[in-house]
Amino acid sequence: MTHPVHTRLARTVLAPLALALCAALQAQEPVTISPEDIVRMGVVFTPVQATDTSTGARFAATVVNSPDAAAMVSSLWNGTLSRWHAVAGDSVAAGTLLATLRSQDILPLQEAWISAVTALESADLALQRDETLFAQGVIAEQRLNQTRLAQQQASFSERSTRAQLGQGGFDASRLQALRERSQGLGEFYLLAPEAGVLSQRLHTAGDFVSAGETVATLNAGSQRWLSAHVPARAAQDLSLGQHLSVAGTSDTLTLRQMDYVIDSSNQTIELLAEFDAPTTLATGQVVSLVLPPSAPGILVPERAVVHSGSVTTIYVRTASGVEARTLTLRPVGADYLAMDGLRAGEEVAIQGTAVLKGIQLGLGGGE
Numbered sequence: 001m002t003h004p005v006h007t008r009l010a011r012t013v014l015a016p017l018a019l020a021l022c023a024a025l026q027a028q029e030p031v032t033i034s035p036e037d038i039v040r041m042g043v044v045f046t047p048v049q050a051t052d053t054s055t056g057a058r059f060a061a062t063v064v065n066s067p068d069a070a071a072m073v074s075s076l077w078n079g080t081l082s083r084w085h086a087v088a089g090d091s092v093a094a095g096t097l098l099a100t101l102r103s104q105d106i107l108p109l110q111e112a113w114i115s116a117v118t119a120l121e122s123a124d125l126a127l128q129r130d131e132t133l134f135a136q137g138v139i140a141e142q143r144l145n146q147t148r149l150a151q152q153q154a155s156f157s158e159r160s161t162r163a164q165l166g167q168g169g170f171d172a173s174r175l176q177a178l179r180e181r182s183q184g185l186g187e188f189y190l191l192a193p194e195a196g197v198l199s200q201r202l203h204t205a206g207d208f209v210s211a212g213e214t215v216a217t218l219n220a221g222s223q224r225w226l227s228a229h230v231p232a233r234a235a236q237d238l239s240l241g242q243h244l245s246v247a248g249t250s251d252t253l254t255l256r257q258m259d260y261v262i263d264s265s266n267q268t269i270e271l272l273a274e275f276d277a278p279t280t281l282a283t284g285q286v287v288s289l290v291l292p293p294s295a296p297g298i299l300v301p302e303r304a305v306v307h308s309g310s311v312t313t314i315y316v317r318t319a320s321g322v323e324a325r326t327l328t329l330r331p332v333g334a335d336y337l338a339m340d341g342l343r344a345g346e347e348v349a350i351q352g353t354a355v356l357k358g359i360q361l362g363l364g365g366g367e
Contacts, residue, residue: 029360030318048299048300049299050299056291071218074212083205096192104186106168109165113164131144169189198218200216225273255271300342315348315357317348324356
């Protein structure tokens with residue numbers, strides 16, 4: 001004999017399952033409705049399409065210069081920006097003067113170089129004199145060796161200070177002007193490290209700039225990238241080399257870099273994608289990056305989905321009327337992805353679904 005408790009337990013568990021099964025079976029049944037009633041009741045259908053790179057979740061992204069081609073122009077010493085010699089957007093060659101800065105920190109180095117040049121000239125003269133005297137037998141070889149060593153030390157000191165000034169933009173002509181006319185005393189120069197486009201000036205004339213601080217950025221190539229910070233869960237199915245797109249444009253991109261450490265402050269990771277072709281989008285412009293679904297399927301508009309608890313139903317147009325289909329759907333941005341149960345080109349109702357559901361449940365409406 002069945003125990004009463006077991007009977008009640010069976011009813012408690014099986015009843016919801018039976019209802020769910022009935023609902024699922026009912027959702028697969030055709031909904032008989034004439035074409036005239038479809039028009040009269042205002043039911044609107046739209047064809048569905050397979051997903052591609054233009055469909056998916058959208059996230060704000062910023063157009064950036066290629067990280068592989070961008071160069072940072074930084075100050076070597078503390079100083080005040082005196083003058084810009086190029087504007088953003090200028091194409092510059094390697095070594096082009098970009099900016100002049102005034103600095104007290106460079107004065108000791110300039111004075112050291114001038115002293116080193118004077119000392120080297122004296123050492124050169126002393127070496128020439130002693131080489132002549134040694135050839136005449138006037139001085140010993142030891143004396144010549146000492147003079148030669150002093151000249152080598154003076155030469156090394158001059159080359160060392162000249163190389164440091166060279167990092168501050170002092171070429172041969174500027175060094176000569178510095179020594180002969182004190183031109184450029186207390187100044188140094190920022191030069192383009194390579195050919196490219198001056199993409200950004202980070203300071204204006206009169207700004208104080210700390211040593212090591214970036215003053216400008218230089219884009220050595222015309223290729224643009226996109227940078228986006230997206231929720232980690234949205235990027236978990238992405239892979240390097242995957243194709244992405246920009247909403248509202250024909251631009252396509254390839255995912256090149258992605259963080260593998262989640263930012264604990266906002267649970268996001270950064271994605272960097274390279275445009276597949278030159279783009280008219282400007283550096284710094286904010287756009288919508290589309291992350292496509294990780295698997296192929298049919299894109300179902302959000303307006304076409306009817307929710308009944310955890311059950312999702314769509315209404316598909318057929319030759320005899322409409323068919324209600326219960327499908328397992330995955331969210332894709334604002335819409336849904338159907339992995340099976342739906343073919344590209346089939347038409348789904350996006351307006352009047354409440355009427356169709358009422359007819360399906362036998363509440364009337366069709367003739």
